[in-house]
Structure formats: structure tokens, C-alpha cells
Amino acid sequence: QSALTQPASVSGSPGQSITISCTGTSIHDGPYNYVSWYQQHPGKAPKLIIYDVSHRPPGISNRFSGSKSGNTASLTISGLQAEDEADYYCSSSTNTSPFGGGTKLTVL
């Protein structure tokens, strides 16, 4: 299985925008638009926030957006809020690279 690489940590101040990258050979241009993102607060279960690269499940704030270019997918959080402080994981499919290593977002 190939790996998905994420930065270990990112930080931002309230109101700012941040972007978390996810790079891997299983993420590439073409019909393979199956990148998803999960948010996990300490002691809680992961929560799906983006699927199919850029789609948000019902109830997820439009401050969360996803995109993809080449071998890199990105999660952008705009208007950063204290409640966004959490771990974020990217994922592609269960037969390639199920999860990235995770990125800890700190809201300063």
C-alpha cells in the first residue's frame, strides 16, 4: 500500500485560513476523485468532513473545503475558530492508502 503524507502540525490564529496538504501516489488527476478528510477531537471518534475531494456531508460548515491537484489533496479551513483545534486525517481508499498520518491543528 502507498502512503499518504501530511504535515505533522499546522497552526493559525482565529479568523485566519489554514491549509493541510495530503500527498501520495494514490491521489492523482483523472477519475479518481475519492479523497476524504476526517476531523478528530481529543477523546472523540473521527468525523467525516469532506468526501470525494470537495463534498461536505450534511451539517458540515462551509468553512471547510477540499481540493486536489496532481498527487496532492488539500483541506482548507477558513475563518478559523477555537473549536477547529483537532487532528485531521486524509484518506483515499481502503485498497491503496486508507489514512494519512494525521495533522494536529492548533488554534493560537
Added chain:
Amino acid sequence: EVQLVQPGAEVRKSGESLKISCKTSGYTFTNYWIGWVRQMPGKGLEWMGIIYPGDSDSRYSPSFRGQVIISADKSISTAYLQWTSLKASDTAMYYCARGGYCTNGVCYHFDNWGQGTLVTVSS
């Protein structure tokens, strides 16, 4: 409302067996794949395997094949994760999750998650 309910914690000793459950409700159990995910203390998410309760077709991550058994009971809409001989290194949080979109035995995202079962194995 889709719900996946797991027991909060299980404690066992090395060498013992364990079967943890994931009871689902709010959707047709046999129409969606269910996956299991491990999270070791302070670490990231690891996909273990998936099962399609409709026909019990199961797929395992190479890292977990032969180490665990995934099963499902359609009559009570419950999926299971089982160990025959636990090791201290199996100490972790285990989550079940519903496959949001899966095809040909591959899942592309998991849209609903259980709250997790903390398994503690003492030596």
C-alpha cells in the same frame, strides 16, 4: 438517524480471546459495508478491514489479515471484531464505521462512526 453503538471498554489478559461489537440502527444493515479502524495510544488511524453484511464478504488490510476476524450478524444488525489470542500490543481504541461509498470491495469514505471501544490487554 444512523447510529453505531460500541461498548466503551474491554479489559483482558494476554492470550485471552475477545469479540467486540458494533450495533447499528437507523439504516438497512445489509446494504452498507462496515469497517474497523484501530488507533493506538497517541497514534493515527489504521484501517483493519471491512465486511459487507449482506453476504459476509470481508476484506482485510495486509497488516491485520490473520490477526483478527471480522464478522456480522444480520439478524441483530451487528458487526464484530474478534481476536483469538490477544497481545499487549493490541491495546488500542477500536472504531467501527459505515462505508459511505463502497464498490467492488473497496470503500472510499466512512460516513458514520461508532464512539469506539478501548481495549486494554495486560501482560
